[in-house]
């Protein structure tokens with residue numbers, strides 16, 4: 057073993073220790089089962105020697121076997137084999153429990169950690185990586201528990217086997233002592249040669265699924281842009297590379313396997329040659345030769361388990377490093393003890409807030425981008441405030457800060473005068489609700505998607521759907537609110553999904569409702585009705601709305617105009633229209649767009665009349 061492999065072996069054994077401490081009982085049982093198997097395998101050889109000596113040799117000498125002799129042979133062999141099998145069953149079951157219990161525990165911890173980590177951490181980690189951490193990486197770390205108990209049993213088996221060989225005949229024991237280290241060495245070389253090839257094939261397997269995932273997810277773009285050919289080529293390239301990597305793995309295995317298989321066969325042959333010579337010269341009885349030859353052939357296969365463990369250890373280290381990075385990730389939001397008052401509309405305020413995104417480029421270089429500069433704004437209790445600004449001006453970031461999905465790097469965000477960092481865990485989400493730009497539907501019923509596990513009656517669900525202007529289309533669904541919406545709500549239109557997402561927020565009776573372009577996919581008339589409904593029903597709610605339409609903007613009590621992450625101006629629509637140039641440009645564009653849309657609608661109406 058090379059010098060640099062030593063710390064890695066020590067590290068990997070340390071990691072294995074972490075797993076053993078999680079499931080000490082199952083692991084101990086697996087090792088006990090394996091030890092039983094090891095000892096019984098060696099005893100099988102002793103039993104074969106014994107029956108050869110006491111039953112077979114006399115029967116051969118007499119020219120026939122008596123029923124008693126046959127029963128004795130059967131009894132001994134069957135006895136040791138049954139106990140051996142019991143050992144194998146115990147090891148397999150207990151090793152399975154160890155591996156799957158440890159993996160399940162870590163999977164739960166990783167996913168729990170995902171939920172604890174703030175949005176800022178999630179911004180830096182793509183969802184593909186999160187899936188891999190919770191799934192493939194956890195598996196890669198703990199797969200070593202499949203061969204490990206067997207490998208420990210093999211060590212016991214080897215020691216017992218070698219002791220037995222020495223007791224039977226020291227000369228032949230020397231052959232055994234040559235075969236096993238040779239076999240072990242061949243396995244090590246094999247694992248060294250295989251390890252990078254297997255890792256590469258695994259990496260490419262992940263790439264194939266990434267490309268496939270992207271192509272399937274973007275099916276609409278691929279088809280509508282006529283990119284099928286290019287996508288097929290892209291997929292073919294990566295699958296060809298995987299094919300070549302797999303062939304390479306097969307070639308290496310094909311080269312090593314016969315060599316490894318031949319070592320014990322050659323060992324057995326050597327025992328038979330030397331043994332026959334010894335028997336002929338009267339120095340050894342045939343039973344001893346049979347016993348040692350059997351021992352060598354029967355021990356050869358389990359010795360490979362040591363190689364499997366060594367082959368798994370690099371994956372264990374890589375998997376663990378990735379899983380551990382998630383478990384140790386900092387940036388977990390700290391929570392305070394303060395409880396928010398539950399007494400109607402909340403007053404939200406941002407004061408002198410700065411926020412920067414951490415960016416990691418392709419080369420892994422880290423930098424920051426300041427998206428919000430010195431922003432102060434207020435949403436007085438019971439009012440509707442519209443955030444208006446060009447694309448990328450920081451509106452979504454401000455909504456995230458208002459709900460403490462991220463913490464500001466400077467300044468304060470308060471709800472009813474309390475700094476969000478002082479509020480208890482879950483305190484903010486209990487009084488405030490967000491309807492984000494991208495709505496997400498669970499593969500559940502309409503009612504399940506609105507209630508999200510909350511304890512609401514059907515009447516409450518319908519009332520929330522009413523405010524969100526969703527009753528009409530939900531009533532038309534085959535099972536009303538009990539209709540399943542399909543994965544990600546695929547059976548619904550974009551506007552329908554947005555209205556269900558809105559009902560999901562409304563049903564919670566939030567004291568602060570944050571709408572981030574939440575009605576972009578519904579037509580202006582429906583949007584108007586939704587906002588009017590919200591105003592009617594939400595005396596106890598303050599609303600912060602990211603607005604892109606004149607209809608939304610004009611419904612707001614106050615408008616905050618942002619540009620480049622800074623508040624440029626705030627006031628009523630009339631005030632900003634008169635004094636804020638950027639705002640004027642933007643609303644003129646919005647108004648023009650609304651007029652064009654109205655003209656198109658009128659044209660269509662005229663054509664159908």
Ligand SMILES: Nc1ncnc2c1ncn2[C@@H]1O[C@H](COP(=O)(O)OP(=O)(O)OP(=O)(O)O)[C@@H](O)[C@H]1O
Nearest residue numbers: 179413415425427446447448449450451452453454
């Ligand atoms: N996860 C992120 N990492 C790095 N930069 C980001 C991230 N999210 C947003 N930004 C940057 O921060 C700035 C503000 O983005 P934000 O999404 O808040 O703008 P917005 O006004 O809501 O835009 P839009 O109207 O297009 O939704 C933009 O320049 C954007 O590129």
